[in-house]
Amino acid sequence: MEEIEIIKPDDWHVHFRDNEILKAVVPETTRHFARSIVMPNLVPPILNAKQAIEYKKRIEKAIPTTDNFEPLMTIYLTEETNKKKLKQAFKDEAVFAVKLYPAGATTNSDSGVKDIQKVMPVLEMMTEIGMPLLIHGEVTDKEIDIFDREKVFIDDKLNFICKELPDLKITLEHITTTEATQYVKEGNKNLAASITPHHLALNRNALFVGGIRPHNYCLPILKREMHRKALVEAATSGNPKFFLGTDTAPHLTKDKESACGCAGVFNATYCLSILAQLFDNENSLNNLENFISRNGAKHYNLKTNNETVLMIKSNETSIFREFLHIGNQKIKIFKPDFPVFWTISK
Ligand code: DOR
Numbered sequence: 001m002e003e004i005e006i007i008k009p010d011d012w013h014v015h016f017r018d019n020e021i022l023k024a025v026v027p028e029t030t031r032h033f034a035r036s037i038v039m040p041n042l043v044p045p046i047l048n049a050k051q052a053i054e055y056k057k058r059i060e061k062a063i064p065t066t067d068n069f070e071p072l073m074t075i076y077l078t079e080e081t082n083k084k085k086l087k088q089a090f091k092d093e094a095v096f097a098v099k100l101y102p103a104g105a106t107t108n109s110d111s112g113v114k115d116i117q118k119v120m121p122v123l124e125m126m127t128e129i130g131m132p133l134l135i136h137g138e139v140t141d142k143e144i145d146i147f148d149r150e151k152v153f154i155d156d157k158l159n160f161i162c163k164e165l166p167d168l169k170i171t172l173e174h175i176t177t178t179e180a181t182q183y184v185k186e187g188n189k190n191l192a193a194s195i196t197p198h199h200l201a202l203n204r205n206a207l208f209v210g211g212i213r214p215h216n217y218c219l220p221i222l223k224r225e226m227h228r229k230a231l232v233e234a235a236t237s238g239n240p241k242f243f244l245g246t247d248t249a250p251h252l253t254k255d256k257e258s259a260c261g262c263a264g265v266f267n268a269t270y271c272l273s274i275l276a277q278l279f280d281n282e283n284s285l286n287n288l289e290n291f292i293s294r295n296g297a298k299h300y301n302l303k304t305n306n307e308t309v310l311m312i313k314s315n316e317t318s319i320f321r322e323f324l325h326i327g328n329q330k331i332k333i334f335k336p337d338f339p340v341f342w343t344i345s346k
C-alpha cells in the first residue's frame, strides 16, 4: 500500500445550486476541500452583496458539523453591475471575486456580458482594488464552431482585456485547449487557469461511445485528444499558473438525459481520487499537491491550508457509487474510463 500526505486541497470552481440540490451536494465538496469559490449562476443569479451573503448562509447551513469549510462568494457580472457597490462588497469581504459569463455561453448565463467595452470601468476598478476576475472563456456567436469558441474568445476578448489591464488578476476557467495552456503560460503574470478533472480525463470521443453520452456533455465542450494531453501536461508540470477548479455542476439525470440536455458534470464525490490516479498514471504524483493545494491559493494571495489529507493507494480498484439521490430524483456521479486505486482518508 502506498500513501501520500498532502496539504488539504481547495476547489476553486464549484456549482452548489440551491434548495434540495444544494443540501445534497455541499457535503460532497466539504468532505475533502477546505475552501471553494462558489459560482453565482443561480436562477436568478447572484448580483449583489446582499444576495451573496444570503446564499453563503444557505451553503453554511448545509455543511456537516464535522467539516471545516469556507465558501468564497462571487458576483455575476452584468453590464449593469454597480462599480461603487461592488467595491464596497469586496472591501466588506462579502464577495471574493467576479464571474464573467459571455451572455448565453452556458447554463443560466443569459444576463451575462454582451459587450466587454461596457464592463471595462468595472474591470478597471477591480484592478485597482485587487479583486479577481473569473472568466468563462468562450464566445457565443452561433457562426463560430463550438469546438473553436475558446480559442476565438482568447484571441478576440481575453487578449484585449489582458492588454488593457495587465495588472488585473484573471482566472481563465476550465480551460480545454492547447491554445489556452499556451496563452496562459506566456501571458501576464496575473493570468492563471483552472482545469477540471473531466477535461483531464476525457476527450471528445467520450461524447459518442456507441451512442450519445449526455453525462459527458459540459461547457466548454470536450476537445480532441491532443488538447486533453496539453491539459494533462499543464496540470502535472507543477507550473503555478494551473490549478484545480472542478466545475462540479450537478443536474438531475432527467435534465441531462433529455432532447436538450443540460451542460455539466457532477464530479465532487470522487474528484480527488481520480486526480491522484491521473497524476500517478503520468508519474507526476510529486506535483499533485501543487495542483490541488498550493497553486490556486498562491494565485488568489491566500495562505495554504494548515490541515493535511492522507491519500492511499490500494491494490484493488475503487467501486464508485453511481448516483447521488435526492428524494426520488438523482444526479449521476462522474467516473472516468480508467481504473482508480486511490482513496482519500481524513
Ligand atoms: O458544463 C458546465 N456546466 N459549464 C458551465 O460553464 C456551467 C455549468 C453549470 O452551471 O451547469
Ligand code: ZN
Pocket (backbone or CB within 6 Å): 013, 014, 015, 039, 247, 249
Ligand atoms: Zn462552472
